[in-house]
Amino acid sequence: MAARILVVTSGKGGVGKTTAVANLSAALAQLGKQVVAVDADIGLRNLDVVMGLENRIVYDLVDVVEGRCKLRQALIRDKRLSGLFLLPAAQTRDKTAVSPTDMVRLTDQLRSHFDFILIDSPAGIERGFRNALAPADEVLIITNPEVAAVRDADRIIGLIEAEGKGPGRLIINRIKPEMVQRGDMLTTADVVEILAIPLIGIVPEDETILVSTNRGVPAVLNGRSPAGQAFRNIARRLLGEEVPFLPLTPSGGFLQRLKRLAFGGGTEGGV
Amino acid sequence: MGFFDRFRGGPSSRDVAKQRLQLVLVHDRANISPGVLEQIKDEIIAVISRHVEIDREGVEVHFTQDGRESRLVADIPLLGGSRKHQAR
Numbered sequence: 001m002a003a004r005i006l007v008v009t010s011g012k013g014g015v016g017k018t019t020a021v022a023n024l025s026a027a028l029a030q031l032g033k034q035v036v037a038v039d040a041d042i043g044l045r046n047l048d049v050v051m052g053l054e055n056r057i058v059y060d061l062v063d064v065v066e067g068r069c070k071l072r073q074a075l076i077r078d079k080r081l082s083g084l085f086l087l088p089a090a091q092t093r094d095k096t097a098v099s100p101t102d103m104v105r106l107t108d109q110l111r112s113h114f115d116f117i118l119i120d121s122p123a124g125i126e127r128g129f130r131n132a133l134a135p136a137d138e139v140l141i142i143t144n145p146e147v148a149a150v151r152d153a154d155r156i157i158g159l160i161e162a163e164g165k166g167p168g169r170l171i172i173n174r175i176k177p178e179m180v181q182r183g184d185m186l187t188t189a190d191v192v193e194i195l196a197i198p199l200i201g202i203v204p205e206d207e208t209i210l211v212s213t214n215r216g217v218p219a220v221l222n223g224r225s226p227a228g229q230a231f232r233n234i235a236r237r238l239l240g241e242e243v244p245f246l247p248l249t250p251s252g253g254f255l256q257r258l259k260r261l262a263f264g265g266g267t268e269g270g271v
Numbered sequence: 272m273g274f275f276d277r278f279r280g281g282p283s284s285r286d287v288a289k290q291r292l293q294l295v296l297v298h299d300r301a302n303i304s305p306g307v308l309e310q311i312k313d314e315i316i317a318v319i320s321r322h323v324e325i326d327r328e329g330v331e332v333h334f335t336q337d338g339r340e341s342r343l344v345a346d347i348p349l350l351g352g353s354r355k356h357q358a359r
Contacts, residue, residue: 146288147288147291147292150292151292151295151296151299154296154299154300155299157339158300161339167339180285182283183283183284183285183286184283184284184285185285186285186288186289186292187285190285190289194289194292194293194296196336196338196339197339
């Protein structure tokens with residue numbers, strides 16, 4: 001095996017990087033792949049809690065880099081999904097504990113044992129982002145349909161291109177079809193036009209994400225989660241499958257549905 | 272724009288967001304602020320008018336976007352089509 005190394009990044013914080021890494025990793029494992037999710041957000045580790053593996057951490061990424069343990073000892077196997085592993089970040093150190101070269105060396109060691117290595121990048125454009133980007137073969141840029149997030153995504157895309165790793169592929173997260181429909185949210189088409197990079201997924205705003213995070217069970221394991229479905233579709237697209245973007249439908253009440261029936265107007269895009 | 276927006280008047284917040292983003296990203300991408308762009312325009316006018324008569328008020332300097340490629344475009348209207356030394 002020779003793993004594909006993907007980094008999920010955004011520039012701005014809070015747009016859904018960690019959620020995307022947890023869900024895409026789980027979805028790829030569901031599809032029978034050997035996957036390791038790497039938390040590169042040293043000092044602010046969170047991928048462990050989102051994946052529900054926080055109680056099983058003994059060693060972390062910095063322990064491996066500094067030679068306190070073997071790489072194998074730091075990997076946590078997810079008992080719910082065979083083929084899924086986590087390499088947690090250190091919580092008591094900061095980004096300077098690791099260099100881009102360390103990350104390349106570490107992922108080179110992992111490469112032969114996995115199909116996919118997914119790296120959760122920290123927010124920002126400094127050392128932590130550089131660390132996460134250094135080993136990546138492919139870049140997934142995640143953003144929200146909102147001015148600050150799109151602006152930061154554009155900046156990140158510029159930096160990725162400057163590193164010769166561009167342009168990357170785009171995930172638009174937390175779309176609210178109701179708001180799009182009434183003209184109060186950028187559409188998928190708007191964001192794609194502005195950022196001008198290929199789209200790989202559209203994820204609707206979905207309360208089940210918070211519930212999943214509360215429980216530490218990725219949403220892709222919940223067959224009825226719309227966001228989970230969207231992430232499963234992205235995983236299949238990563239494997240080269242042609243998966244159509246499903247229509248996003250406003251989950252509004254009776255009145256909204258009546259208004260739609262009466263006045264028409266479909267929503268743009270889909271998961 | 273949705274049905275009810277047609278009565279609300281003015282552009283939707285989506286349209287405003289898109290226009291504002293497009294404008295701010297042009298400057299972000301080129302790393303040139305609107306102020307610096309004005310300065311560039313003044314300097315272009317100074318250089319060109321040393322050689323030909325131009326309509327200074329009509330000069331336009333702006334960015335265009337083609338995907339992620341940015342281009343700085345200067346439109347400089349000439350006056351009379353004559354070179355200075357010929358006019359003299």
